[in-house]
Structure formats: C-alpha cells, structure tokens
Amino acid sequence: MENYRIDQTKGMEFGLYTLGDHLPNPITETRISAEDRIHEIIELAKLAEQAGIDFFSVGESHQEFFATQAHTVVLSAIAQATEKIKIASSSTIISTSDPVRVYEDFSTIDLISRGRAEIIAGRASRVGLYELLGYDLRDYEELFEEKFELLLKINEEETVNWSGQFRAPLRNAKVIPRPKNGSLPIWRAVGGTPASAIKAGMAGVPMFLAHLGGPASIFKRSIDSYREALSRSGFDPSEFPVSTAGFFYAAETTQQALSEYYPHINEGMKHTNGRGFPKQQFAQGADPRDVMNVGSPQEIIEKILYQHELFGHQRFIAQMDFGGVPFDKLMKNIDLIGTEILPAIKKYTAKSQEE
Amino acid sequence: MKIVALSGSNVGTKTRTAMDSTIKVLHEKYPEAEVTLLDLAEYDIQFSDGRNYLEYAGDTGYVAQTLMDADAIIFGTPIFQASIPATLKNVFDLLPQNALEGKVSSILVTAGSAKHYLIPEQQLKPILAYMKSQIVQTYVFIEEKDFYRKEIINDDVMFRLERLVEDTVVLTETYMKIREAKEEAYGF
Numbered sequence: 433m434e435n436y437r438i439d440q441t442k443g444m445e446f447g448l449y450t451l452g453d454h455l456p457n458p459i460t461e462t463r464i465s466a467e468d469r470i471h472e473i474i475e476l477a478k479l480a481e482q483a484g485i486d487f488f489s490v491g492e493s494h495q496e497f498f499a500t501q502a503h504t505v506v507l508s509a510i511a512q513a514t515e516k517i518k519i520a521s522s523s524t525i526i527s528t529s530d531p532v533r534v535y536e537d538f539s540t541i542d543l544i545s546r547g548r549a550e551i552i553a554g555r556a557s558r559v560g561l562y563e564l565l566g567y568d569l570r571d572y573e574e575l576f577e578e579k580f581e582l583l584l585k586i587n588e589e590e591t592v593n594w595s596g597q598f599r600a601p602l603r604n605a606k607v608i609p610r611p612k613n614g615s616l617p618i619w620r621a622v623g624g625t626p627a628s629a630i631k632a633g634m635a636g637v638p639m640f641l642a643h644l645g646g647p648a649s650i651f652k653r654s655i656d657s658y659r660e661a662l663s664r665s666g667f668d669p670s671e672f673p674v675s676t677a678g679f680f681y682a683a684e685t686t687q688q689a690l691s692e693y694y695p696h697i698n699e700g701m702k703h704t705n706g707r708g709f710p711k712q713q714f715a716q717g718a719d720p721r722d723v724m725n726v727g728s729p730q731e732i733i734e735k736i737l738y739q740h741e742l743f744g745h746q747r748f749i750a751q752m753d754f755g756g757v758p759f760d761k762l763m764k765n766i767d768l769i770g771t772e773i774l775p776a777i778k779k780y781t782a783k784s785q786e787e
Numbered sequence: 788m789k790i791v792a793l794s795g796s797n798v799g800t801k802t803r804t805a806m807d808s809t810i811k812v813l814h815e816k817y818p819e820a821e822v823t824l825l826d827l828a829e830y831d832i833q834f835s836d837g838r839n840y841l842e843y844a845g846d847t848g849y850v851a852q853t854l855m856d857a858d859a860i861i862f863g864t865p866i867f868q869a870s871i872p873a874t875l876k877n878v879f880d881l882l883p884q885n886a887l888e889g890k891v892s893s894i895l896v897t898a899g900s901a902k903h904y905l906i907p908e909q910q911l912k913p914i915l916a917y918m919k920s921q922i923v924q925t926y927v928f929i930e931e932k933d934f935y936r937k938e939i940i941n942d943d944v945m946f947r948l949e950r951l952v953e954d955t956v957v958l959t960e961t962y963m964k965i966r967e968a969k970e971e972a973y974g975f
Contacts, residue, residue: 558839559839559842560838560842569838690975705883706841706852706855706883707855707883707885707886710888711970712969715975
C-alpha cells in the first residue's frame with residue numbers, strides 16, 4: 433500500500449472527482465463560461481482541501497459540454513493552489529496520448545505539488561477523441577494496453593528501452609523529470625465489467641472502479657475478480673488499493689438530495705450521452721444496498737460503510753458537480769462532507785497498526 | 788406526440804407502400820401528431836461500430852437522432868431470408884441498449900409468404916422488448932396478394948392498418964400519462 437501512498441491507519445480515503453463537464457444548470461437554463469467553470473473547479477479543490485478531503489481529480493473528455501480537455505494544465509493550477517490534498521486525473525486517456533509526454537506532465541505536477549500527483553489511466557467511454565487526435569478506433573484495445581504498459585515501464589525505469597506498434601522506439605531514453613519520490617501511483621480505470629478488472633489484476637496495478645448505479649453487490653464481483661486475478665498473477669492483493677468512483681450528493685434529507693440532484697443528472701446525461709437517467713432507477717438509488725451515494729449525511733455514511741464492508745476498498749471518490757450544479761450547492765456538499773460524513777467514515781474505517 | 792414511421796428496408800416497394808398508407812391514416816385521424824417518415828432506402832447509413840449514437844454524422848446521425856426523439860415508432864419491415872433485413876437490424880445496433888425505454892413501438896410486416904407470419908413475433912419483438920419498448924402486441928401482416936401496383940387492394944388490410952394506428956396513438960397517450968403519474972409519485 434505504501435507504494436501507492438495509502439495509509440490504512442488513517443481510515444478510508446474520501447475524494448472528489450470531476451469529469452470537467454460544462455453543462456447548463458437545468459433549473460436556470462443558463463451555462464457559465466468555460467473560464468468560470470475552470471475557476472470553479474480550482475476553487476472546489478481548495479475548498480475540498482480545507483474540509484479535510486483527501487483527494488481531488490479532474491477528467492479528460494474531448495467532446496461538447498466539457499471544459500477540461502487539457503486536464504493536466506488544470507491539475508497543475510490545482511497543484512499550485514493547494515498544499516496537502518492528493519491530485520490526480522480521472523481519467524487520463526492514455527490510448528490517445530504519448531506515454532512519455534503524459535509521464536513528463538504528471539511528474540512535473542508531482543514536483544509542483546511536492547509529491548501529491550497520481551495518474552488514473554483509462555480507455556475513454558466515448559470515441560470522438562480517436563478521430564480528433566488521429567487514431568483508429570479499431571485499435572481501441574491494443575492502443576490502451578500497449579501505451580499503458582509503456583507508462584508503467586517509464587514509472588519503474590528512468591532509462592527506458594522499448595519498442596512497440598504505436599510509438600517510435602525508445603533507446604536508452606531518459607524520461608525526466610522524475611517524480612519527487614521516484615515513482616507515481618498509477619491506477620487502471622475500470623468500468624462496470626469484471627473483464628476489465630481482471631486485466632488490472634493481471635497487470636498488478638491498483639484499480640479505480642467507476643459505478644453509476646445499481647446494487648453494490650454487483651460491483652463486488654468486479655472487485656473479487658480483480659483480487660483473484662492479482663493472486664493468480666503472483667501479486668499479493670493486500671498490497672493493492674481499490675478505489676470506487678460514483679455519484680454523490682448530500683442534503684438535509686434523502687428526498688431533498690434526490691430532488692436537488694436528479695434534474696442535473698438527467699438533463700446532463702441527455703446532453704452528454706443522448707439519454708436521460710431513468711427516474712425509477714434514480715429513486716431506487718436511495719436504497720441502502722444501492723451503490724449511488726445520494727441522500728442525507730447519515731444515510732450516506734451508512735451506505736459508504738456498507739460498501740466498505742463489502743468491497744474492503746481504500747478510497748471512494750464522489751462526483752457531485754455533474755450537470756451544472758450551482759456553486760453554492762457544491763459548497764454546501766463540501767461542508768456536509770467535512771463536518772459530518774468524513775469524520776464518521778474515518779472513525780469507523782481506520783485500521784489499527786496490527787491489522 | 789412525435790411519431791416516426793420507419794420503413795426498414797433499402798429495396799422493394801411493398802413496405803414503403805404500406806408505410807405511406809399508414810401515414811395517410813395518421814394525418815387524417817390525428818392531424819395534431821408530428822409524423823416523420825424514415826425510409827431507409829433514402830438514406831446512406833453506415834454500419835454500427837459501437838460508438839455513442841451522438842457521434843455518428845450525416846444520414847446515420849440524423850436517423851439515430853430522429854428515432855431517439857420519438858415518442859412512438861411504427862416499424863415497417865419486409866421479411867428477408869426468414870428474418871428482418873440487415874438494414875433494420877443495423878438501425879437497432881446504432882442505438883443505445885435501452886434506447887426504446889419510454890417509447891411505444893408497433894409493427895407492420897410485408898412478406899412474400901404466409902409462412903413468415905411468426906417471424907416478427909419471434910425475431911422482432913424480442914429486440915424491441917430488450918431495448919425496453921412498450922409494444923403494441925398486435926401487428927399487421929401483409930402479403931404479396933394484398934398489393935396491386937403500389938396500392939393496397941385488400942380492405943381488411945386497410946382496416947387492420949387503421950386499428951394499428953389507433954392502438955399506437957392510444958397506447959402512447961396512455962403510456963405518457965402512466966409515466967407522468969409514476970414520476971410524480973416519486974416526489975422529486
């Protein structure tokens with residue numbers, strides 16, 4: 433766990449993530465400028481740090497209704513504006529980037545932040561960026577696997593010898609600057625299915641599991657498959673952290689939380705995915721067994737602790753800003769996390785030294 | 788109410804003829820409905836490659852978006868090699884998994900043989916159900932002998948088409964009300 437800067441004696445980590453979406457607020461039907469949205473995200477990271485939140489990450493989406501395509505640039509602004517919160521991508525689309533450049537960017541962010549940067553590498557759920565950046569969609573699988581392997585190799589070896597299909601070979605190439613402590617935590621982003629989780633296990637890398645909604649027990653299958661694949665491939669699962677990522681919204685009551693967040697999710701998804709989020713499914717999300725962490729602070733605490741019991745994960749990151757949620761509501765959420773949710777989660781999940 | 792009439796093949800005339808008759812009935816009986824005809828023979832549509840439907844351009848993007856915006860879809864299809872045509876299956880493949888959730892679907896079929904009668908029941912309905920559509924259970928099955936020079940000449944077929952249109956509109960109106968009441972009941 434130390435390799436990945438996880439200290440389980442301090443309890444489960446709690447983070448925030450944004451996809452960097454830039455969507456209208458469905459209530460007011462207005463959209464802030466991209467400039468304001470980027471500044472909101474930087475401000476959100478500062479507030480998260482002040483509230484004691486452990487982690488903040490920004491995603492990369494090259495399509496309409498998003499503003500953080502250059503997520504590493506936004507992350508470096510956050511690195512400068514904060515002092516102790518961990519910062520990462522959620523996720524970096526390694527398939528359509530050069531791993532050397534990605535590594536240079538993130539080790540620089542690590543140096544700016546004095547050792548707080550991490551990479552979460554993903555494959556993209558949308559494919560418009562393949563055309564935009566000049567890649568062939570038919571190479572979807574192989575582009576990721578090859579470039580992710582190279583990224584991991586650069587992380588382990590300062591001088592790299594490598595050759596592959598999608599990039600010029602590296603001969604005694606020095607990839608610098610190196611991160612503050614020699615290497616970066618690099619995670620694999622995994623969607624819903626166990627197949628992708630198994631690949632993370634086979635590669636012996638920590639896993640970030642995204643979940644929108646549905647019973648937590650379904651997502652446990654991916655986590656179990658991941659740990660089994662780790663063991664089969666000769667790794668010790670107790671050395672590899674698991675993080676989950678999903679919708680989050682807290683308000684005084686569960687009904688109020690559902691009511692405030694639903695229009696943002698539903699209308700936002702219509703814009704970004706072309707289909708709304710069915711209300712029936714969102715209503716079911718309030719069930720304690722559902723993985724969606726939307727509700728009153730007390731219900732959210734119970735849900736996260738239930739998920740922790742089920743998953744044994746080391747970090748949960750919350751997406752609470754999707755679909756143009758106004759900034760005052762985001763501040764209110766951070767306040768509820770800092771004063772009620774975080775202290776309870778830390779208290780009940782901290783592992784003693786002997787464990 | 789947005790109704791799309793989809794003519795599902797890129798060859799032949801019978802399905803299009805039946806769709807034209809259906810649209811005529813729609814215009815006469817439900818002038819307030821917004822009706823769009825999509826005849827796949829008139830569009831240049833690419834094969835599905837798994838991307839989100841928003842990312843298709845040109846005709847492919849137009850057809851996908853028009854279907855996604857519909858409240859009801861009347862699928863008209865011939866039977867090719869004892870199944871639905873590849874053009875129609877491709878349209879389903881272009882759309883998201885639950886694309887027909889909250890939408891009503893109804894079916895009319897043209898076929899060269901009465902032996903094909905159960906094909907929509909066994910091959911088309913399961914796709915619509917999988918995509919979460921509300922389905923008008925009774926479909927209209929039209930044979931070669933019911934046509935003469937691009938006209939339907941069997942009064943019984945015309946009566947059945949009228950009933951199909953009525954059932955489609957009534958189920959769509961009813962389903963919209965049911966959904967409204969259900970969503971209201973969640974209280975958010």
